[in-house]
Amino acid sequence: MKLSDLPLVLPIAEWIWSSTGSSSSSSEDDIASDVVTAQVCLSQVEALDIPAFVSGGCFAQIVSKVSGIGIIVGACFNKAPTISNMLEAQSAEGFSRMSLYTECLFYANSSIYSIQQEYPFTAYGENLVLLLQTMVMVVLLWHYSSVTMTEQVGVVVSVVIYLGVAISLLPAEHRYLLHAFNDVIILYSGGLQVAETYRVKHTGAQSIVTTSMNLVGEVLRVFTTLEEADGDWNMMLGYLLCAGLSVTMFAQYFLYQANTEQFYLQKQQEKKEKKNKVE
Incomplete structure (x- = not known):
């Protein structure tokens, strides 16, 4: 048998x-x-x-599939430490609103592009997972920061309109623009976060676990893109840019580690004082 x-x-x-044949013999x-x-x-x-x-090539495909599954599973916990930090500190300090908005747009663009290109889910699935988690972070930022209702409604309406255009009206020959736009988003969003960290001189609620997982995932995605997406250069460039920014954020974590510890001590002291006043 x-x-x-x-x-x-x-x-x-x-x-x-990814066999295209259905016969039982080769x-x-x-x-x-x-x-x-x-x-x-x-x-x-x-x-x-x-x-x-x-x-x-058979072994490389297995490694690619396993890596893809691992990235997606890892993505399920990617932003969990950061969300936990935000809830613990009851603060969104250290986060840029525009950075999170554009990060959501980035994950949406990547997902739409890959789905329309009919790439395997293992080649892009983490983008959908990260989109949901980043949306949770946006909601927490709105809750802990003085963001007006006008801005919140404006963001939601703008996203709905944009997604409608990207999914329904963008011609197939222009789909590459989604990833081209993503490259701009990567530099803008990541640049904002790096600049915000440099400004406050601490990493706030950012998690080194999340940053490390991002970096590992982005490096692995270069390999899986070669195997599962025929080396799609639109996707490759994005992952390379992301990896570069993750390295920068990784370095900032250790550069401002002492300041970040002081930030948490201050927040804990503020919580104690607030609790004592209530009592």
Whole structure:
């Protein structure tokens, strides 16, 4: 019995190796060539042809899929430490409103582009997860900061209109503009956050865990984009820019670590004083 005859093996293999064929047997031409399909890779596993499996692209695809899944799972916890810090400090100090707004726009653009290009979910899924978490951060920022209702309504309406245009009206030949715009957003949003940290001389509620996960994820995304999105340069440039900014934020965390600790001590003291007044 072949591996492909076992229940669920072929569907899983086709998902991993993006097979376009649905037949239960592979041709000798495919096996002899460098074409990466489910049948070819399963045949190499059955024959225990490890050198061909590793060098022919099958192994790289598995690593890419596992990395993609890992990035998405990691993204589920990416901003959790930051959100926890905001709730603990009851403060949004250290965050730029425009930075968070544009970050939401960035994740939305990436998701729309990848969905319209019909890339595998493992190639972009973290963008949807991070979009939801960043939206939570925006709500917390609105709650802890003096943001007017006019601004809040204006932001929501603007986003709805923008998404409607991007999803329904943007021609296929101009989809690249979504990622081109993202490159501008990356520099603007990341630049604002770096500048804000430099201005206050502490990282506020930002989390080194989140920053580190961002950096690792962005480096891995360069690899998965090569494997799952045919090296789409529109996506690649964005991940490279993100990695550069994450390195800068990573350095700022350690540069202003003492100031950040002092910031938290001050916030804790303010909470104690506020609690004592209530009592």
